[in-house]
Amino acid sequence: MNDAVTIRESAPGRQATQRRLDFFAIAVRFQSVIGLMLVAIGGIIFSPRRHGLILFLAPDNIANIVRAVSETGIIAVGMTFVIITAGIDLSVGALLSLSSVLTATMMVSAGWGLLATLLAVVATGAAFGAIQGIISTRFRLEPFIVTLAGLQVARGLALVISGNQYINISYGVGPGLAPPIFSVLGDRLFNNTVPVATLVFVVVAVIATFVLNFTRFGRYVFAVGGNERAARLSGVPVTLVKVAVYAITGLVSAIAGIVHAGQFNFGSANDGTGYELTAIAAVVIGGTSLFGGAGSMVGTVAGAIMLGALANVLQLNNINAALQLLATGAIIVLAAVLQSLVRRREGLAR
Amino acid sequence: MSFGIVTTPTAALWPTLRFSITALALASGAANAAPLVKECSKDGQFVVGFSQANNAEPYRQHVNDELVAAAKKVPQFTLQIADGAGNVNTQTSQMDNFITQKVDLILISPFEASPLTPVVGRAVKAGIPVIELDRKTVGNPGKDYTAFIGGDNFKIAEEAGKYVAGKLLPEGGEVAVLEGLPSSTPAVERLNGFKSGVKANDKIQLVAEQAADWLPDKAQTAFAAMLQAHPNIRAVYASNDMMAAGARLAAKGAGKEGQVKILGTDGLPGPAGGIRAVAEGEWAATFTYPTGAPEAIEMAKSILLDCAEKVPTVVTVPTTAITSDNAKQMMGH
Numbered sequence: 001m002n003d004a005v006t007i008r009e010s011a012p013g014r015q016a017t018q019r020r021l022d023f024f025a026i027a028v029r030f031q032s033v034i035g036l037m038l039v040a041i042g043g044i045i046f047s048p049r050r051h052g053l054i055l056f057l058a059p060d061n062i063a064n065i066v067r068a069v070s071e072t073g074i075i076a077v078g079m080t081f082v083i084i085t086a087g088i089d090l091s092v093g094a095l096l097s098l099s100s101v102l103t104a105t106m107m108v109s110a111g112w113g114l115l116a117t118l119l120a121v122v123a124t125g126a127a128f129g130a131i132q133g134i135i136s137t138r139f140r141l142e143p144f145i146v147t148l149a150g151l152q153v154a155r156g157l158a159l160v161i162s163g164n165q166y167i168n169i170s171y172g173v174g175p176g177l178a179p180p181i182f183s184v185l186g187d188r189l190f191n192n193t194v195p196v197a198t199l200v201f202v203v204v205a206v207i208a209t210f211v212l213n214f215t216r217f218g219r220y221v222f223a224v225g226g227n228e229r230a231a232r233l234s235g236v237p238v239t240l241v242k243v244a245v246y247a248i249t250g251l252v253s254a255i256a257g258i259v260h261a262g263q264f265n266f267g268s269a270n271d272g273t274g275y276e277l278t279a280i281a282a283v284v285i286g287g288t289s290l291f292g293g294a295g296s297m298v299g300t301v302a303g304a305i306m307l308g309a310l311a312n313v314l315q316l317n318n319i320n321a322a323l324q325l326l327a328t329g330a331i332i333v334l335a336a337v338l339q340s341l342v343r344r345r346e347g348l349a350r
Numbered sequence: 351m352s353f354g355i356v357t358t359p360t361a362a363l364w365p366t367l368r369f370s371i372t373a374l375a376l377a378s379g380a381a382n383a384a385p386l387v388k389e390c391s392k393d394g395q396f397v398v399g400f401s402q403a404n405n406a407e408p409y410r411q412h413v414n415d416e417l418v419a420a421a422k423k424v425p426q427f428t429l430q431i432a433d434g435a436g437n438v439n440t441q442t443s444q445m446d447n448f449i450t451q452k453v454d455l456i457l458i459s460p461f462e463a464s465p466l467t468p469v470v471g472r473a474v475k476a477g478i479p480v481i482e483l484d485r486k487t488v489g490n491p492g493k494d495y496t497a498f499i500g501g502d503n504f505k506i507a508e509e510a511g512k513y514v515a516g517k518l519l520p521e522g523g524e525v526a527v528l529e530g531l532p533s534s535t536p537a538v539e540r541l542n543g544f545k546s547g548v549k550a551n552d553k554i555q556l557v558a559e560q561a562a563d564w565l566p567d568k569a570q571t572a573f574a575a576m577l578q579a580h581p582n583i584r585a586v587y588a589s590n591d592m593m594a595a596g597a598r599l600a601a602k603g604a605g606k607e608g609q610v611k612i613l614g615t616d617g618l619p620g621p622a623g624g625i626r627a628v629a630e631g632e633w634a635a636t637f638t639y640p641t642g643a644p645e646a647i648e649m650a651k652s653i654l655l656d657c658a659e660k661v662p663t664v665v666t667v668p669t670t671a672i673t674s675d676n677a678k679q680m681m682g683h
Contacts, residue, residue, distance in 0.1 A: 071567070318559070
């Protein structure tokens with residue numbers, strides 16, 4: 001698997017530490033997978049038990065974990081592309097909220113059909129992201145600033161469209177009712193075991209892994225983040241790639257917003273606050289460098305699930321929220337430190 | 351212009367709630383002979399300014415709607431609503447604007463207590479009565495501001511606890527609590543109130559409590575874990591309606607819909623609110639958090655129109671329990 005390709009020239013002195021480095025670098029590359037395993041082991045040890053059954057491993061509980069992380073996971077998958085190009089997208093949580101409001105409004109109040117609504121919401125999300133990408137590249141603005149503004153705009157639009165109310169989604173046939181099939185997003189399939197929201201996450205993650213690792217576009221994304229000038233000189237359409245990655249985060253935020261609306265049966269301008277930070281945390285824990293050029297989709301998925309598993313273990317033991325924040329913070333720092341060590345060993349510390 | 355007049359006709363969407371008003375009056379000792387406002391009169395025209403903490407919360411929008419509806423019934427009043435947008439600076443400057451404008455009476459729901467205390471003091475000094483709605487600034491009502499009108503979070507949750515202890519689970523059982531944002535006062539008051547209420551029945555065991563920050567998605571995740579760890583949970587108290595909606599989804603996911611009794615708080619009207627959820631049998635009950643809006647306009651009337659010399663300085667508006675007995679009737683309102 002050529003996950004986490006680093007497109008960089010070898011630095012002098014690299015040869016000498018090659019063997020020692022490899023083991024360490026590989027461990028760090030899959031740090032979130034290892035982290036997930038550690039959390040899982042901790043979960044098994046500290047899990048409450050009933051009749052000898054380890055609750056943490058109960059199929060129901062596993063389903064709860066992967067359902068809980070599906071929305072932020074979908075967003076984190078898109079965020080991975082952006083961060084590999086050394087960018088950032090802060091608008092995703094607000095865009096999720098706007099998308100949930102749009103979904104509810106179009107389907108219920110405006111009476112659009114299911115397909116028309118979904119297409120329109122996804123197109124709006126992608127367009128919103130693309131516009132941020134265009135503004136950022138055209139005016140050479142930091143994506144941090146552009147998407148910070150985008151966050152405000154998306155949240156503002158959501159408030160205006162919803163009129164500060166929750167837009168309820170009721171199911172049935174007729175005006176003002178949503179097609180009942182939409183409520184499947186809140187259900188579980190296969191004998192009530194697999195949450196549909198999780199299936200959406202899996203599909204998005206599989207497609208994204210393929211695109212990142214096995215297409216020319218994926219190679220361009222790594223190239224732009226690794227060395228933008230070199231990429232430009234070797235004919236990579238840098239501007240287009242950058243606009244595309246923001247369109248991708250917009251698109252996945254819209255998908256997450258649709259999943260949110262389907263799970264909770266309403267559109268809300270208040271939801272999704274802080275999702276951008278959870279998503280970025282999952283990406284960083286997953287081993288993607290904020291400096292760009294290196295990253296792993298598998299790592300992101302493992303990072304997202306790890307955060308959910310950690311919260312779950314603490315909740316199963318009825319441990320309060322403050323400790324969950326402390327644990328998450330510590331893990332983010334640890335992940336970042338490990339990456340920094342790898343960069344330093346490679347002589348690439350910036 | 352930093353303030354705007356709310357003209358959205360959303361008031362029609364909200365069925366007006368009627369609360370049985372039993373004002374708990376704690377009249378202050380200072381009995382002036384003079385009316386609170388000199389220019390009071392039955393046929394004057396008065397501007398009432400409302401400084402709202404943050405319009406972007408559905409509950410606050412509900413307060414605005416009720417205030418607009420109540421003020422409409424008083425032809426002498428013009429209501430101006432300024433949105434503090436969850437920012438103490440914005441809200442302070444809007445309050446200063448009200449003072450400069452010389453509005454006749456100010457209603458305020460301060461976003462935070464101490465940062466807004468000075469500007470409330472300036473308004474009182476300028477001779478403008480200030481009625482605080484739902485949230486207080488620092489100081490004493492009747493002195494540092496005219497009066498406080500609001501619900502009592504502790505008592506509301508205590509009612510919910512008593513309802514569980516007495517009516518819902520008289521034979522006892524395991525109970526869980528979903529708390530709001532842990533750092534916020536209402537979250538703490540509602541948690542403690544509920545705990546105090548269920549003490550009435552010692553067969554009730556509080557087996558789990560988790561913060562879900564008022565949010566439905568966090569509530570769903572937390573309650574799913576609670577049901578895993580404690581499959582015999584018979585009732586869950588959610589400190590607001592949105593978390594109750596999340597808890598229901600978790601119960602549904604665990605195949606326990608209907609077996610676990612769900613209780614909300616706020617009792618908002620509308621299709622996404624708690625009243626509908628109770629009416630349709632999704633939850634066992636929800637407990638209204640009264641807005642105090644009709645009471646505030648009543649008090650403004652007695653100050654500005656009836657030349658009141660004193661008003662009750664603390665008005666606690668009681669909660670209404672919405673259960674299967676009255677939910678459908680309240681929907682119809």
